[in-house]
Amino acid sequence: MSSEEELSSTITDWLFFSSWWLLLPFIMLLVVVAFVVAFVLLLYMISPLISPKPLKLNGAHVVVTGGSSGIGKSIAMECYRQGAFITLVARDESKLVQAKKEVEKCAINDKQCQEKLGPVDMLVNCAGTSFSGKFEEVEVERFRSMMEVNYLGSVYPTRAVITTMKERRMGRILFISSQAGQIGLFGYTAYSPSKFALRGLAESLQMEMKPYNIYVTVAYPPDTDTPGLAEENRTKPLETRLISETSGVTQPEQVAKIVVKDAVQGNFNSSVGPDGYMLSALTCGMSPVTSITEGLQQIVTMGLFRTIALFYLGSFDSIVRRCMIQREQAKAADKRE
Ligand SMILES: NC(=O)C1=CN([C@@H]2O[C@H](COP(=O)(O)OP(=O)(O)OC[C@H]3O[C@@H](n4cnc5c(N)ncnc54)[C@H](OP(=O)(O)O)[C@@H]3O)[C@@H](O)[C@H]2O)C=CC1
Numbered sequence: 090m091s092s093e094e095e096l097s098s099t100i101t102d103w104l105f106f107s108s109w110w111l112l113l114p115f116i117m118l119l120v121v122v123a124f125v126v127a128f129v130l131l132l133y134m135i136s137p138l139i140s141p142k143p144l145k146l147n148g149a150h151v152v153v154t155g156g157s158s159g160i161g162k163s164i165a166m167e168c169y170r171q172g173a174f175i176t177l178v179a180r181d182e183s184k185l186v187q188a189k190k191e192v193e194k195c196a197i198n199d200k201q202c203q204e205k206l207g208p209v210d211m212l213v214n215c216a217g218t219s220f221s222g223k224f225e226e227v228e229v230e231r232f233r234s235m236m237e238v239n240y241l242g243s244v245y246p247t248r249a250v251i252t253t254m255k256e257r258r259m260g261r262i263l264f265i266s267s268q269a270g271q272i273g274l275f276g277y278t279a280y281s282p283s284k285f286a287l288r289g290l291a292e293s294l295q296m297e298m299k300p301y302n303i304y305v306t307v308a309y310p311p312d313t314d315t316p317g318l319a320e321e322n323r324t325k326p327l328e329t330r331l332i333s334e335t336s337g338v339t340q341p342e343q344v345a346k347i348v349v350k351d352a353v354q355g356n357f358n359s360s361v362g363p364d365g366y367m368l369s370a371l372t373c374g375m376s377p378v379t380s381i382t383e384g385l386q387q388i389v390t391m392g393l394f395r396t397i398a399l400f401y402l403g404s405f406d407s408i409v410r411r412c413m414i415q416r417e418q419a420k421a422a423d424k425r426e
Pocket residue numbers: 154155156157158159160161178179180181182184215216217218219238239242265266267268309310311312313314315316317318
């Protein structure tokens with residue numbers, strides 16, 4: 090054996106009989122894990138720069154449009170319970186007076202009995218109305234009125250308070266959209282667009298307002314047990330009812346607790362319940378991120394939630410198809426009689 094051959098056989102022996110190289114994948118894995126951990130730690134270190142400072146509700150002036158009923162009234166009560174001064178806005182005066190009495194029962198200090206008006210610290214755009222029906226059966230006028238009340242009805246109050254908020258370099262704007270502002274559903278051709286519009290407004294407004302320490306929140310509640318829902322249910326197509334049942338009916342107090350907490354913290358997105366959480370992660374798009382945890386959750390869960398969503402969509406389509414077949418059979422039976 091030449092010395093050259095000897096050397097090569099020693100190297101082969103070493104390579105095959107000593108097992109250091111078996112560790113190579115583990116070492117690489119360790120390096121990758123170390124990098125990921127370092128990256129996440131870094132993100133958490135800069136998170137105070139991203140997360141806004143919470144608003145102090147105690148002593149703050151909160152204006153709630155649509156505050157005389159349903160979700161708006163519950164939001165007013167929740168804020169009053171935390172020590173805020175409240176202004177309620179709506180059209181029907183007797184409903185307003187009644188709501189004022191109910192809100193005042195939630196007082197936490199004597200000072201609240203004296204009214205303190207002044208610059209608005211938080212504006213809650215909750216005035217709104219809903220309508221469901223099949224596209225061709227909804228009066229054209231209804232498409233306009235939905236945009237006017239739900240969308241423009243949120244633009245005007247916001248315009249009224251924003252200049253002072255900018256000057257004071259503080260404030261919160263809350264928009265009450267809906268799960269129907271995240272997905273378009275059977276029966277909501279007039280309502281959904283007015284709620285989607287709020288999201289576009291909120292995203293644009295947030296980018297303008299961030300340097301002024303003003304934070305915008307959009308809430309997407311599911312069906313909530315209010316006089317508004319009862320009214321909507323009177324014309325609701327069967328399809329819409331069956332599809333909406335997926336995410337159930339929530340109580341307005343529950344919605345109020347969650348959205349007030351999110352607005353105080355300055356979270357852009359506010360969702361209610363597990364379906365709401367999935368929908369928001371899935372539809373986050375280019376919306377601003379207000380905590381590292383939120384961003385990481387979106388990154389990790391999106392593929393999984395899309396998979397789940399495809400099953401939901403399939404079941405919604407089959408509800409629509411079944412209802413259509415049933416209607417046609419009923420019609421045919423009617424004709425035969
Ligand atoms: N209930 C639900 O299932 C869900 C509701 N939402 C949204 O939450 C918001 C509140 O809904 P909800 O609590 O059910 O509704 P309600 O009908 O119970 O209350 C609506 C409130 O808005 C006021 N309002 C209605 N129209 C106008 C108007 N043109 N100008 C000024 N104020 C007005 C009403 O007072 P008045 O009539 O005296 O003016 C009332 O105070 C709406 O924007 C709705 O789209 C979102 C998701 C689910």
